[in-house]
Amino acid sequence: MGSGLYANSAAAGTHEGVDLLLRIQPAIKSYPFDNTINRAELVPVMEAISRGYTHIATDSLSTLYQVKKIAHQPQAMNEHRHLLLHKKIAELILEKNQPIHIYKVKSHIGIVGNEIADELATSVAKGTETPNIHIQDDSNPHESQYWPYHTQDTPDHADAPTRPQPLTDLDASLRKLCHNMYHMGTANTATTYYAAAQKAAALIDMPASNKFLTSRTVTPYETTNVLKLRCGNLYNNKLAHRYGRSTTSKCPLCRQPDGGYHLASGCPALSEAYIERHHATGMYILKAIKGGRLGSTVVQADVGSNDKRTTEGLPDLPTSVPNNILPPSMIAEYEQADNDKPDSRPDITLYWTEKSHGLLKRHYTFVEIKYCVDTKPQEQQANAEEQHKGLIQMIQKHDVNAEVRLVVILLGTAGYIYEDYTKKQLQEYLGVDAHALKSLVTNLHLQSVNPLMAKVLI
Numbered sequence: 001m002g003s004g005l006y007a008n009s010a011a012a013g014t015h016e017g018v019d020l021l022l023r024i025q026p027a028i029k030s031y032p033f034d035n036t037i038n039r040a041e042l043v044p045v046m047e048a049i050s051r052g053y054t055h056i057a058t059d060s061l062s063t064l065y066q067v068k069k070i071a072h073q074p075q076a077m078n079e080h081r082h083l084l085l086h087k088k089i090a091e092l093i094l095e096k097n098q099p100i101h102i103y104k105v106k107s108h109i110g111i112v113g114n115e116i117a118d119e120l121a122t123s124v125a126k127g128t129e130t131p132n133i134h135i136q137d138d139s140n141p142h143e144s145q146y147w148p149y150h151t152q153d154t155p156d157h158a159d160a161p162t163r164p165q166p167l168t169d170l171d172a173s174l175r176k177l178c179h180n181m182y183h184m185g186t187a188n189t190a191t192t193y194y195a196a197a198q199k200a201a202a203l204i205d206m207p208a209s210n211k212f213l214t215s216r217t218v219t220p221y222e223t224t225n226v227l228k229l230r231c232g233n234l235y236n237n238k239l240a241h242r243y244g245r246s247t248t249s250k251c252p253l254c255r256q257p258d259g260g261y262h263l264a265s266g267c268p269a270l271s272e273a274y275i276e277r278h279h280a281t282g283m284y285i286l287k288a289i290k291g292g293r294l295g296s297t298v299v300q301a302d303v304g305s306n307d308k309r310t311t312e313g314l315p316d317l318p319t320s321v322p323n324n325i326l327p328p329s330m331i332a333e334y335e336q337a338d339n340d341k342p343d344s345r346p347d348i349t350l351y352w353t354e355k356s357h358g359l360l361k362r363h364y365t366f367v368e369i370k371y372c373v374d375t376k377p378q379e380q381q382a383n384a385e386e387q388h389k390g391l392i393q394m395i396q397k398h399d400v401n402a403e404v405r406l407v408v409i410l411l412g413t414a415g416y417i418y419e420d421y422t423k424k425q426l427q428e429y430l431g432v433d434a435h436a437l438k439s440l441v442t443n444l445h446l447q448s449v450n451p452l453m454a455k456v457l458i
């Protein structure tokens with residue numbers, strides 16, 4: 001860039017017939033971003049005023065407006081890139097005790113002074129002549145402020161030279177840049193994990209299932225682990241073996257085949273942590289049912305301890321299905337079965353009766369809460385049905401009028417909440433209203449994510 005200042009001999013006051021021909025180098029090194037055309041136009045005006053000229057012509061209309069604005073509305077110029085130059089010009093004008101006239105002239109129409117100034121500027125810009133002066137004043141008051149920029153080629157302009165590009169904002173444009181840098185959106189989609197996730201997507205309540213990404217109670221480390229588990233990258237012996245870092249692909253704790261889901265929900269050595277998680281989850285659900293329209297029908301709960309339930313303000317409840325709600329003829333048979341297989345107790349039982357045509361009609365709702373591989377809830381659904389088949393068939397055998405329903409509540413091990421397998425069951429069959437359901441599923445989601453990462457994986 002270059003600037004030129006011309007004054008004829010009369011204006012220059014030399015009286016010897018010598019014109020002033022000033023070649024100005026206005027570029028500054030400290031902050032090259034500010035080497036703009038605007039700066040190149042402002043600098044000679046500043047120089048002319050400081051040399052005592054009172055009638056100055058420029059072909060830059062914007063310079064004219066800017067000088068006017070800094071004098072009349074300085075507050076409107078606070079954010080201007082060349083504020084320091086403007087202020088200097090304003091100060092110089094104030095110092096002079098006479099009016100300064102600045103004129104706008106058309107360029108390239110043969111106005112002699114303007115053409116000469118233009119030539120002076122061009123000679124500096126092209127480097128054909130050495131500048132007489134070099135004006136180094138900073139023009140930008142924001143020089144000390146920082147803003148991120150990138151030098152990445154955009155795909156559309158791959159051949160264009162790379163130069164720093166300030167980000168237009170710290171939200172969408174930063175995200176876009178990171179996506180490109182980390183090749184997001186270009187992941188290998190020919191994997192079983194991807195196919196399974198795509199297939200399961202329709203079953204999942206995505207906003208509820210992804211709360212961990214924005215929750216303040218989940219640490220970045222935990223967030224990373226959940227994402228790894230979902231994508232099959234959670235480090236375990238299966239992967240270590242595949243990468244040649246372990247001699248075995250078996251779990252170091254139980255010697256069964258290792259894997260992300262083995263760690264998260266299948267390792268016998270970690271069963272205590274899973275049981276604790278199950279109890280905590282069951283407590284949330286029990287509390288929500290008790291607060292709903294079917295709250296008074298809860299007669300049994302095998303989740304949490306009675307101590308914990310008392311602190312949560314819940315009543316004492318038996319852990320196995322109480323005899324007094326069963327058809328009397330099946331009590332002995334049930335006691336034997338319950339003794340043989342205490343694992344097959346429902347997590348929660350709801351029970352009520354009604355009189356219909358003079359007959360007592362028993363309504364049973366058995367609740368089973370299960371964690372499942374996030375993309376395969378159907379497997380655990382089938383397991384739950386199998387688990388409670390005996391009890392349901394026994395009741396139906398002894399009381400053909402009884403209405404027996406099994407409600408299976410499924411939660412994904414990596415925090416997935418399902419539309420049908422989780423929410424619909426709670427709302428339709430267990431009487432949890434829409435408002436309570438919203439906070440319940442958030443709690444269930446974080447409950448799946450937090451203890452898993454805190455107790456199992458760290």
Ligand SMILES: [Zn+2]
Nearest residue numbers: 251253254267
């Ligand atoms: Zn194991």
